[in-house]
Amino acid sequence: MTLQGSKGDATDVHSKTASLVGISRDEAKVFNYARIYGAGKNFAQKLLLQFNHRLTKSEATAKANIMYKATKGVKKSSSVYGNGEKLWSGGSESEMFNGLEATAVAPDPRTPVLGCKITKALQPQNVYDEFMTSRINWVxxxxxxxxxxxxxxxxxxxxxxxxxxxxxxxxxxxxxxxxxxxxxxxxxxxxxxxxxxxxxxxxxxxxxxxxxxxxxxxxxxxxxxxxxxxxxxxxxxxxxxxxxxxxxxxxxxxxxxxxxxxxxxxxxxxxxxx
Missing domain, CATH: 3.30.70 (Alpha-Beta Plaits)
Known part of the structure; x- marks a missing residue:
């Protein structure tokens, strides 16, 4: 999707997400960016209800679960780094989220390219496991x-x-x-x-x-x-x-x-x- 997908033949990431849960490409675009910036399933459910008023709450929840499983994946225990931590797997964007979280929870979080530091207010030694959405968004x-x-x-x-x-x-x-x-x-x-x-x-x-x-x-x-x-x-x-x-x-x-x-x-x- 990322390397060869195109909007013209509906093989890009936004078109694929749209077909997955039956919404328009523009609506799927909102979902995709929101997810990358840290929005969760509850946000996805509310957006689905907003886009399609005929959906029931349970139907919206089911569609949100399908979308997140296919894209972000499911967190499973992994021994990749030898410490048994839980990593995202099975989704088209699992590796991206693992990379984002690895940077966000590092002892000294810095952007991967220019090495810019996160604000002291959000450094792990000050907030521990809190504010993960903001920290991932910072990356x-x-x-x-x-x-x-x-x-x-x-x-x-x-x-x-x-x-x-x-x-x-x-x-x-x-x-x-x-x-x-x-x-x-x-x-x-x-x-x-x-x-x-x-x-x-x-x-x-x-x-x-x-x-x-x-x-x-x-x-x-x-x-x-x-x-x-x-x-x-x-x-x-x-x-x-x-x-x-x-x-x-x-x-x-x-x-x-x-x-x-x-x-x-x-x-x-x-x-x-x-």
Missing amino acids: VQSSAVDYLHLMLVSMRWLFDEFDINGRFCISIHDEVRYLVKSEDRYRAALALHITNLYTRSMFAYKLGIYDLPQSVAFFSGVDIDQCLRKESSMSCKTPSNIHSMQGSYHIADGEVLDIYQTLKQTNGGKLFKS
């Missing part, structure tokens, strides 16, 4: 911050090294935006793709994974646009902008370039100025 969110920091450093270096006229503008959740001189826009897009390759490689290496699938090595697409909008093809018609971006401001749709289109626009992947 996820702070690792995302590590990802952002590595990207910013890589982009700054590539811009300086190859004389790309641009600067960091803003980061919003899982997006980074750059202001770039128009003539350098394709080289900047290539720099973003390369930055993702470098950052993904760093994460994989630090986690003991010494290979990187192409499906996650590059961005699925880099937006090139003249204005700040969610998608570069949105008309942005609103009560105060009834003529759209094109009609009111003569701003045409932007571009979305995958790695192949970016290579084509940069003469096979040249970062130097022509």
Whole structure:
């Protein structure tokens, strides 16, 4: 699902979760992220009831149990580390949760990649086995911050090294935006793709994974646009902008370039100025 799944043929993780319990892909997406951030079966049950008012409480509970067993798995005693601790097994995400919990309960919890420490307020010697949801959430969110920091450093270096006229503008959740001189826009897009390759490689290496699938090595697409909008093809018609971006401001749709289109626009992947 992670390496080869795609939204188009309904083989990605969100589509699989949706078909498992009979909900829409968008609803499954809410479940999947909530689970990764530490939400439990009770939360899943409430969401199912919210999404489908015809479900009974017992039916929602049964569906939540099916979903969690298939994804997070079941905790079983294991002798993998020689101490008989309980680990998640049997689910598509069991290993991920074992890794998250191992970091959260370590004597000195640090993010796996840049080694950033957890706040003293949540260190194991102060809270023992309490606040596990928050501690696991910290591993996820702070690792995302590590990802952002590595990207910013890589982009700054590539811009300086190859004389790309641009600067960091803003980061919003899982997006980074750059202001770039128009003539350098394709080289900047290539720099973003390369930055993702470098950052993904760093994460994989630090986690003991010494290979990187192409499906996650590059961005699925880099937006090139003249204005700040969610998608570069949105008309942005609103009560105060009834003529759209094109009609009111003569701003045409932007571009979305995958790695192949970016290579084509940069003469096979040249970062130097022509």
